[in-house]
Amino acid sequence: MTIARESTWFRPALVAVRSLNLPSWCIGAGAVRNLVWDSLHDFQAPSALSDIDVAHFDASDLSAERDAEIQRRLTNIHPSPWEVTNQAAVHTWFEATFGHSVVPLDSLEDAVASWPEFATSVGLTLRDDDSIDVIAPHGLDDLFSMVVRRNPTRVSVDTYRRRIEQKQYQRRWPRATVVPC
Template sequence: MHSHDRYHQELASLLLPHPWFRPLLETVRALALPDWFIGAGVIRTLVWDHLHSYAAPTPLADVDVVFFDPADLRPARDAEVQAMLVARRPDVPWEATNQAAVHLWYESAFGFAVPPLASSADGVGTWPETATSVGVRLLPDDTLEIAAPCGLEDLFQLTLRRNPRRISEAQFRERVRAKRIRERWPRVQVIDG
């Protein structure tokens, strides 16, 4: 079995029965958003907590939900989706982003323009670290679809590495410091640059 297949199976076996995460997948699936995924830090945190054998989960700043709706690029669309999620699960710190609209606001938020994305998986592939460039969605048959444009190796090998597609080395170093990666997960190897 290739590591790609093994890691996909391992991720599915961790997330599908997870008592806290599985209901989140069901909540987002119920909204029937186009091309949706839950991803980024929530996936990394669940996997790295598991690999560190932590009994208590690391607190989450947010749960990122992405979708791809080129038919509705209004800035209010993200807030509407987020409000629908909060109405269903007010206990979850949801953050929703229409990946079809990212290129319209990214420069004003981060100082440089980005090209339009082709899909939610394309957006997942731009996330800051390879280990967080992972999105999952629950399909109608209750199987897990995984978008991991940078692979799952870094996630499961406890490696934090910059995704060069979107952030600079300086931004990466600041994220590592601000998120206290080494304090939270001491077995993680940070690859600078």
């Protein structure tokens, strides 16, 4: 992805996460969406990020403390608003946060496939040879067409509607299209 490779904030973030040698990881969701949509809108400065979503998959340690430690290490390497989530542990806290239980995820790719909208169901990983791998189980059409569409895998209609209201996609990116439910 040329956009990610040439970004003054995204590529250093990829380098920082890669330096931790996590077995299975990506930067994804809103960080990738913002990067791409800002570029497609020709914004000179990146949109403000609430966080840089780092997803990883480690079934051997489901503790929140492990994610907090990774987040601390990332902040020391590259001060940014990191949010680290072990996707192998999502089933342990999802019900308390969102009101319904979910089955354990099988892999990082399985996790990315379950993220709220198809345009945000994308993750990028920087390999040792500096190539960028793309995880996009639903493809990249919605991301590059700037379409916000609910991913029914895990997100209820009510949650999707709340996200649309909260995120204000069209205010931030006027050419984005929101598909109603």
